[in-house]
Amino acid sequence: MQPFAYFRPESRGEVFAALREFAPDVRILAGGTDLMVRLRSGRFRPNAVVDVKRVSGWSSQIVETEGVLRVGAGVTMTDLVSAPSVQQHFPALVEAASVVGSVQIRNRATLAGNICNASPAADTAPPLLVYGAVVNVASRAGERQIPLSEFFLGPGRTALAAGELVESIDLPIPVEAAGSAFQRITRRRGVDLATANLSCSVNRAGEVRMAFGAAAPIPLLVTGTAASLEEMTAQARPISDVRGGAAYRQAMLLVMARRALEVSLGRLRQ
Amino acid sequence: MPPVNNLKDDKPKWVGQSLGRVGAEDRVTGRQKYAADLRIDNALQVKFVTVDCARARIIAIHTEAAAAVEGVRCILTSADLPQPVPKCGPAYDDRPVIAVGETRFHGEPVVVVAAETEDAAELAASLVRIEYEELPPVLTVEAALDPGSPLVQDHLQSNVLTENHFGWGDVDSAQAHCIVENDYTFPMVTHFAIEPHAFIAAPDPDGITIWSPIQHPYVLRRVVATALGWPVARVRIIAPDPGGGFGGKGWPKVEPLLAFLALRVGRPVRLVMSLEETFQAVRRASAKVHARTGFDADGRIVFQDLEANFLLGAYADIGPRVVSKASYSACGPYRAPHARVVSRALLSHTTPSTAFRGFGTPQASWAVESQLNEAAARLGLDRVEIRRRNVPAKGEEFIPNENGADGNWIESLEKAAAAVAWDVPLAPNRGRGISLGLKSSSTASASFALVRLHHDGSASVLSGTSDMGQGARTVFTQIVADELAIEPDQIVVVMGDTSVVPFDSSTSASRSTVFMGNAIIAACKHVQEQVAAIALEVGAGAEVPYEELLRAYYGSARGEVIGLGSARSAYVPGHPLGGKSAFWEMMAAAAEVEVDPETGMVDIRKLVLVSDVGKALNPMQVETQDEGSAVMGLGHTLMEQLLLDSHGRIRNLGALDYRIPTIEDIPAELHSFLIENEDGPGPSGAKGAGEGGLLSIAAAVGSAINQAVGVAIRDLPLTPERIWQAIQDRQT
Amino acid sequence: MNLRLTINGKEVAREVAAHHTLLEFLRDDVGLTGTKECCAEGECGACTVLLDGKAVNSCLVLAVETEGSAVTTIEGLEKDGQLDPLQQAFIDKGAVQCGFCIPGMILAAKYLLQENSNPTDAEIKQGLAGNLCRCAGYSRIIDAVREAGRAARQ
Secondary structure, eight states: OOOEEEOOSSSHHHHHHHHHHTTTSSSSSOOOHHHHHHHHHSOOOOOOEEETTTTTTTTOOOEEEEEEEEEETTTTHHHHHHHHHHHHHHHHHHHHHHTOOOOHTTTEEEEEEEHHTTOEEEEEHHHHHTTTOOEEEEEEEEEEEEEEGGEETTTESSOTTTTOOOOOOOOOSSSOOEEEEEEOOOSSSSSSOOOOEEEEEEEETOOEEEEESSSSSOOOOEEEEGGGGGHHHHHHHHHOOOTBOOHHHHHHHHHHHHHHHHHHHHHHHH | OOOOOOGOOSSSSSTTTTOOOTTTTHHHTOOOOOOOOOOOOOOOEEEEESSSSSSEEEEEEEHHHHHTTTTTTEOOOOGGOOSSOOOOOOOSSEESSSSEEEEEEEEOOSOOOEESSSSHHHHHHHHHHEEEOOOOOOHHHHHHHTSSOOOSSSSSSSEEEEEEEEEEEGGGOOOOOOOOEEEEOOOOOOOOSSSSSEEEEEEETTTTEEOOOOSSSHHHHHHHHHHTTTGGGGGEEEEEOOOOOTTTSSSSSHHHHHHHHHHHHHHHHEEOOOHHHHHTBBOEEEEEEEEEEEEOOOOOEEEEEEEEEEEEEESSSTHHHHHHHHHTTTTTTTTTEEEEEEEEEEOOOOOOOOOTTTTTTHHHHHHHHHHHHHHHHHOOOOHHHHTTTSSSTOOSSSTTTTTOOOOOOOHHHHHHHHHTTTTTEEETEEEEEEEEEEEEOOSSSEEEEEEOTTTTTTTEEEEOOOOOOHHHHHHHHHHHHHTHHHHHHHEEEEBBBBTSSOOOOOOOOOOOIIIHHHHHHHHHHHHHHHHHHHHHHHHHTTTTTHHHHHHHHHHGGGEEEEEEEEEOOOOOOTTSSSSSOOEEEEEEEEEEEEETTTTEEEEEEEEEEEEEOOOSSSSSHHHHHHHHHHHHHHHHHHHOOOOOOOOSSTOOOOOTOOOOOOGGEEEEEEEEEOOOOSSSHHHHHGGEEEESSHSSSSHHHHHHHHHSOOOOBBSSSSOHHHHHHHHHHHHH | OOEEETTTTEEEEEOOOOTBBBIIIIISOOOTTTSSSSEEEESSSSSSSEEETEEGGGGBBBBGTTTTOOEEGGGOOOOBBBOOOOOHHHHHTTTOOSSSHHHHHHHHHHHHHHOOSSSOHHHHHHTTTTTHHHHHHHHHHHHHHHHHHHHHHH
């Protein structure tokens, strides 16, 4: 790994100052489970790494306010899957976060980091899209909200501007009854990156929201009904790579869509 | 009959027991020192520089920027070595110790940097600039066979390094009722020992010392000495216990280069390879097998006509031996009245393939066992029955002029079938498969052992075997405990240092328990003879403890009794392999799988292994070796493969995309059974074990998948995608 | 950078390069070589340690991130010369072959049992899925963890 300067700011102001000083060759470090891999491989060669975990007010809490579950940027996958409020309202997110890497990874990896990494295959992205997540972003200029559906721009690219920091993710607590689920396809049964993944939710009106990953340059959100699963999954644009071929991925989306819908309907009825 | 001391029992007390692993405590506490854990004072850290493709012509090397990095002590290229640059290798001296003029595989070192710290070495390596012209590589069996392809080694006439012809009878005129003919492929897979390779080389007053987790320290000593042009006596190898070997640590790779580097800088040099670099250093030969098998109407094999092309890498390594040995017994544990096996070792611009558990047999077994399954289907025979009809009886010769079947192999087959509940009706999407695997053992090899009975009655065993997880120390301790009638905690097994332990050919071919075991028994007998003579001389009885006896003999000066033992597998001039197979490693495997027909995902519900081991000197160790071997076999069956791009680079280089079985990938039920008829040539009738588990797993699982969802796939690995695709192809 | 932390109950203060991982720090600077390096990208678990009580891959943590933290490595499990019950169970159940994965495996198991003293086999598998063993002694490892859990509950 090539040397870099390491900063561990204690205030947001210091974070923003460091981001400005070292832009554009600066990286934010939270859980580090993706960043460290890229630092080692040399894909990222920053001058500076800003560790945000000890910033005053940096939240590792999951707080419910005004119909929204706010997941702090410091919340790890382990924290997330064990939170009763998440389990109650967002079962597909629990299913997805439970299979992100291994226990050791989930003990470090944050939900915010998973989306900032902007992997097309990120497991938490599909359920977050389905649940209408909104990303709360801060910078020297102030704060803003970015709907997750507008957050991903391409592999590894997000709508975050230079100097911006994700502080939390809002999950609107469903007001109407809905059932939701998550599915993925992997090459082996233990810890693996998704060959493709998918989440869906369905309400009593039969409206289906579905999102899938590793099937397009970004995780895609589509809507339709139980009768239009084929049309919905046909919007994918999968590629062939070492994890799977395009045709297989495309076919698996439909299989996962059916299965996820079946589970979702079961949950809706409960 | 002179008295034998300490009343050795006729019935073994320790052999046959599942004595706890010697060295286990060090391994659960972190005290065990593997190669990368050793700290040698004053050592420089080494980093290799490579080019970003398999085959390139080196135009110029610019090292100025790298040399300016603080702490850099040496930047070595081929120009800094004796000219012509020495070539070496275990089979042929064909691998230059560093690339000269042209690279032949991705990852081949072109420049070596030695620096005071790993950081400095890494930085300097990144600053070395190599100007090169990429040349078209040879990457496949087809390309290697094409006379129009570039030569991998330009002094040769073709990329066919060796071609073997084995056979008997007359295949061409044999009359068969049914002929099954197919192509089978087996992918490149890598050992993925959890310990990446690590080395230290240090000049010393006598010559040079090399620390390497090598399975065969004496081979390494010979190869390094040859490269240096030195007598072997000046080269000392210290081989710490490997953190997994599987053949990947068997044969020398970069040690000669490190030896030259250490001598040049006059200091110890240390290289710890990354897992990615290790992937680029060792792999199994991929293979394409064309099989044509004739059967009579009753399912008896009439002929086997096999053409097996193994894709080796850029240098021979031990590859030609892998090919000849595997193809020699490629017909498996079956009678074949007529056989013709043509096998080729092909060079390519890829990582040199080397020994890997099973030594070429899994590649052949995948084809031959699958052929039997297809024949059974065509002839309306049960897959167990067709094997029953072809397996030779105990003692029956099945390869002319070779040792015959050395076990009751039908017993293994029946036991596997019973254990997997072969005849019980299956649930939907479930299937069962069964297969046999047969591997020849060590031919023409030698093991020496010293057993030192110390003045206090404790003993040291000096053995050139390498304990890489198979538990050799434990088994040797058990043997000596019985032979000398002392407690295991009075015995220390010393391994790995060629200045201490006597010669041993190799820790390979499942040979150590048999050959080193026999050598140790011989050494113990030698001790006992001397003890008996001493007892006679001092007039002591058999019940006198060693300590008293030796005090009576040597007095206060102390002394000890040293026993030397040896065992060898006879060299037979003219034999295709240099000698007959000392024993056969025979394994029956049976699997029950459930396949998700929509996704192609396979769930191994049950895997049964039956291993004919003659005698398990330590049953738990044999079982864990078999289980581990079988799970490793599930790896190449279901998920493992190195994928290359058109530049010859590994696309899935690293743990992220080269998948091996995790704890969640093991069978829901895994049972290993041992057949112990005490009919092997080793101690207490033991045969070798530890490779069998993986020999024919692929065919058993493949057949089970076929039964579950009706697709016969002939290319490994059987990934979910491949199974799904086969189901789609069948439906359209 | 200056780094202070607690390793196996002992305070340690050292200079460390900002870009060095906790794994490198433990092995190269502190000399605790029981923690192993294999893939160096969080896939194999050989470098697992407990960081403030949680199992993590020490290859994916910068040493400087652990300022003020408590780290437990395999060398810290023995108490007063007594093996941890998990260590003993790994020996007794024949779960150790080459041994290279074992330190990480035991620490992952330690965390598992700490979070769930009575895990099912499925939970044991889930808890250890991030630890590769190429000797594939997995079924014996499951036996060992089950046994250690049972011993701890009694």
